[in-house]
Each structure stands twice: as structure tokens, then as C-alpha cells.
Amino acid sequence: MSFTILQKRELVPTLHQMEINAPRVARKAMPGQFVILRIDEYGERIPLTIADFDAQAGTITLIFQEIGKTTRQLASLAAGDSIADVAGPLGNPSAIEKFGTVVCVGGGVGIAPIFPIARALKSAGNRVISVIGARSADILFWEDRMNEASSELYITTDDGTKGHHGFVTDVVQNLLEHGEHDEHGERAIDRVIAIGPPVMMRAVAGVTKPFGVRTVVSLNPIMVDGTGMCGACRVLVGGVTKFACVDGPEFDAHEVDFTLLMSRLAMYLPEEKEALDCDLRSSVGEAAAEPTV
């Protein structure tokens, strides 16, 4: 059984959307879950969130950022190519209930995983206020989809090229302070869920903590098997070691040790560079071997 790529396009520079034929995964996928894929027999196993899924068509959609060897190689594939292994859906689904008003925060590539969660929360009857942010307007994606999945959508860019000039945390802070009060003047934001780079998630946790709003983040530690067998993905939550692949990936943001998460994510930096250099060298070699017209 191999997993054929049905569609693949570059959404914005270095960010790709890929639709893969994976009927058994699509049938069971829920918002918040991820897959682990391995491109070929030489490949590393990497986790990617299921950004969308269609049980009827038997497909899943992945959105990924080119950052190293594997994601670059994945980006080089096209519709019709296939991926050797896709295992999933892994991890616990996001809690989808009627909470009331939920703020969904997606930063950078984190917009992709927040999308199915926002959509499910909205159809469960919540008022969904989404805040999505990127460095710049030209790398912002899925604005249309997020608009549809939300009752209200805020956009932020670090350079001010679109929406609020600043960070997603500015908007969240503002919503908590001024925006959302019910008829008794009580704060009416019942839940915040934030997905993005660890620094962003830490910042969101910092903003919501003083307001005592339940805040959930989806952690992205390095993983190998994704089934609780290796412990590579261990994170510290409330002082207790958890395996993000089976105990998470979502955890209480106010309990997460983000410093540990970030230092563990940097564990293989020299090796990642070596893998990339090696890859670059071989692709340069290939290009050189081709006759120039």
C-alpha cells in the first residue's frame, strides 16, 4: 500500500499544501490529530498535522513548511508521486464541545492545524474568534477558509503589511481586556487554543494566564514512532513527564515547560545542517551532471 499525492501546490513561498490518498486515515481523522510519514526507505519519520480530511474522498491534506532535509524533499514531490509510509491518525483529538466563546490562535504554519479545530468548534455551536498571524502578508494563507470557520477573524502581521501591525498576542490581550464581556460585565472568553511556533504559544500562555482563561496548546517536539514507544517526544507538563504523541499533543498551556521543549527541539541542529548540506551538495552535483542547453 502506498500513499499517492493527488494534489500539491505552493501556497506561499516555502509553504506547501499536499493532498494525499489515505482512505483509512481519512476515515478516522479528527481535528487535532497528526500523521507520521516517511517519504522513502532512506527517510526520517516526521509528524505533520492533518490540516483537513475528507472521509468520503479518502484524502487528507497536509500543510508543511520547508525547513530541513525531509520537508524540502517532500516539497520536491508532485501530484502522482507517492509516499512510502503514512501512519495515523495519531495523538488525541482536540476537545470539541460547546464551550461558549473560544479564541483560536494560529501562527505561521500553525494556521493549518488550527483550521479544522476552529471549524469543528464553530459547528459545535461555539462563537469562534480566530486570530491568525504571519511575518508578512505574502506568507499568510487560508484566510478564506479561516473566515468561513470563524465567527470573527483577526489578522496580524509582524511587518504591518496586513491587518494589525504586531503579534497575535496583542489581539488576544485586547480581546481579554476589552473586547469580550457578557451582560454581567464578566469576561466571556471561555477557552483559548493556540498553535504555532513554541515562542508564540509561550507568549499566548503568558497573556491568558493572569485572566485565568483555560488555554490549550498543541506541542511539536521531535518524534520517532508516534505511538508511545520511544519517549523522544517527552515534554514536561505540570512537573510531570508526558509523551506528547500519546498523552497529547494538546496540553494545558499554563503548565507546559516551554524552555525544555525549545531546548529539546534544538537537539539535532548540527546533524540537521549536515543532512541539508549533504542534500544540497548532491542536488548541485546532479544539476552539474546535466547537459546545459
Added chain:
Amino acid sequence: MNTEPEAKPKKRPEMAKQPPSARRSNFNEVALGYDREEAVAEAKRCLDCKKPLCIDGCPVGVNIPLFVRQIAEEDFDAAARTLKSTNSLPAICGRVCPQETQCEAVCVLGKKKDGDPIAIGGLERFVADYEIAKGTTIPDLPEPTGRRVAVVGAGPAGLTAAAELAKMGHAVTIFESLHSAGGVLVYGIPEFRLPKSIVAAEVDFIRKLGVDICLNSVIGKIDTVDELLGEYDAVFLGTGAGLPSFLRIDGENLNGVYSANEFLTRVNLMKAYLFPEFDTPIKKGSRTIVVGGGNVAMDAARCALRLGAGNVTIVYRRGEDELPARAEEVVNAKEEGIIFRLLTNPIRILGDENNWVTGIECINMELCEPDESGRCRPEPVPETEHTIPADLVIIAIGTSPNPLVTIATPGLETARYGTIVADEAGATSKPGVFAGGDIVTGSATVISAMGAGKVASRAIDEYIRRI
């Protein structure tokens, strides 16, 4: 009869090994196997006992005297058929069974003064390798029964149950969560003890029996056991005991601290020893400490050494006699230069300001009176705290059953530590669901898992013919 047992040599031929100086820097197989002359000569030592005790020592009941006699008669094809009729994974068992406590422990020849038991494992490996080199023959299969069985987990227990059920004419599908079949045989036991090409060849034999192997299929996620029961007549759970234990001491989440499972999975399953040809990275320490004294600790230590980890030290809280690893593997490890710090227990893992491990703080232990279990309970010796520097630490203190399947299966009774409760035939508390191997016993051996798979296959056969 003129067989004169006394006239036969008492000793078995010693199996050739790669010299320690060479093997400490490569991942090629250490033990090289018998050649034809050695195998035939060794087979001729067997007494072909009337009441062969050796068979009772084998959990899958290999007809040892028969296959050994067939080797002596140089009819290797017949020997291979004999083996395969009871054991679908002989090339694996010949290499990794703890024969010294199984079949060879009860061979009469070993009971004689200065006598070596027949090298049953070595002979089994010889025949199985002969067959793999020549091309495996598939036995005639009975008419399909129309019954369907789902097997969860492609470790030794699941593979054996599947092979036996296929040989009974049932349609079998194995669901395996990883991208490769074999369980611990592919992710845990290193290449230099069990080449992955050998595992692949034996898995291929099981496929050729008609067993369908669905990889990348995590049961509990992609399908539940209840859903499988809707589609299949019975389910066998052979999901192993793959959840790594940690010491629960400070510093265990520092960079450079691995569970043995992660370290071995990266090296073996993901082939990190061939990085960057293969994409998965692994840290190569210059001073590595492995905590634990079992086979897993030996495997991790010997892998670390082969990656070029400078010096590798095993830290174990009991003494030499208590080391749970196979004696042969301890000898191999020592020959390769692994350092043993026995009666030493870690109390804290130390790190630098960048969260990287720098060493472990240990305390000396002494053995006191044996406790009820017969083992000596080690006690710390006050004021013997000391630090061993390290830039890589591997925790190899054991594993327990992974709860992924059990928590998603209502009505399945589990015991302390998460093992599934099953009777001697492998039946669980849930009708139609059977289990065997490490998921029932906790970490044990390849051959005991295979034995459990085999026993359960008979119970499953009975069950599905009845319904």
C-alpha cells in the same frame, strides 16, 4: 547397534566470530555461523535419544533429534522442512534464542562431565540460512476455511500466530503500527546480532503463506479491536511491551538522554548508523553511560560503541552474578571493551546551562540478604556519591505494555503494569480476543512469545470452527 557415544567428541566446534578489534567499529554480524563440515560433524554428535529431553526445552516443540539427524545425513532440505513445520522463524531463533536456558539446557550431552550440549541453535541457524540462500519452499496449504483472523502486532508472537493460522487454512491479516514487520526483531535487536535481511526473509516466508501484512496501522487509532471483531472472526493481540521506563530522577529530560528504545530504534529501524545516507540522526557520544544490565543494555552499549562513542560504560545497581543479560552477550560486550561499573546506582543526571547532559551522579550499592524473590536487594552505601562524566546517557531499565490498544478496548481485563490477562490458551476476558507474548507476560523472550502465538493459534482455530 554399534553407536558408541563415548567415542564421539565431547565438545562442539566453536563458532567463528569477528575479532573484537574489527567488530567494535562495524555493524556486521558478530557470530559467523557454522560451515557445512562443522554443522555435519556437530550433528553427528547427537545421540538421537529415544526420549529426547531437548524437545521439552523448546517452547514451540521443534523436533530437534530429527532435524539434527537430517543434517548428519546431509539432507539439508529435509532438515529445513522439519524445522519449518513447527517454527516459522528458525533463522531468527537460531541466533537469538537463549538456548543455554532452553533446549540446550536439557540436552543429555550437556549433563555429562565436560560435555557440551548439542549446538542446537547453531545448527538451526545453519539449516535456516541454507534454505534462505537457496530459496524458501512454501508448504502445501489446506483449502481455505473461509474464516478470517486479525492479528495485531508483527512481532514474534503475532508472526507466529499468523503463520500457524494460515497453515490451518484461515485468512489472516496482520496490523502493524510501524513501517516494517518484526517488532523488537527490527527495532530493538541490532544488526550485528540479527541482520535485518534475515528478518525480512523470514517475514517474506510468512507473507508467502498468504498472510496479509498491513503496515502503518496503529490499532486503537485506525481501527479499534471492536471494529476488527466486526470484520474478523477472531483477533489476536501481540502488541508487545514497548513502553520505555525511566528512572524518575532529576535530569532525565536533558538533551543527550535517551531511552534504550529510542536509541535502538533510531540505530536499527531507522538506520541512523548510516546517517547521512539515511536521514535519521543519532547523537554519538564521546563518553556514553548505559544504565541497566539486561540484553537491552548490552545491545545499546554495543551500538553506542560501534557508532564511535569513545568509551562506553554500563552502570548497574547489582553485581556481576545478577546481570540479567545472556552470559554470551556480556562476554561479547567485555571483549569489545565495554566498561562495567557494577553495584552503582544513578541518583541524578547532571546538565549544563544549555540543557545538555554532562554526567551522572551515582552512589555505590551493596548486596544484602536475598529477598522473598530470591534476589539480593541492593542497598546504597552512605557517603559514596560520585560523578561519572558523560555526554550521552541511555536508560535501559525495562519496558512495560503500551496502553494504546487496551485503553481503546472496553471489556478487556488487564493486570498490574498493564499486561493483558489471558489463560494458558491465550483467551482473554473478551470473547473472540486472544493475546500472547510480551503483552501478556511482560518483557520475556522471542521464543516464549512465539510459543504463546502458537498455543493461541490452536485456541483460535477451535474457537472459530465452533462459531
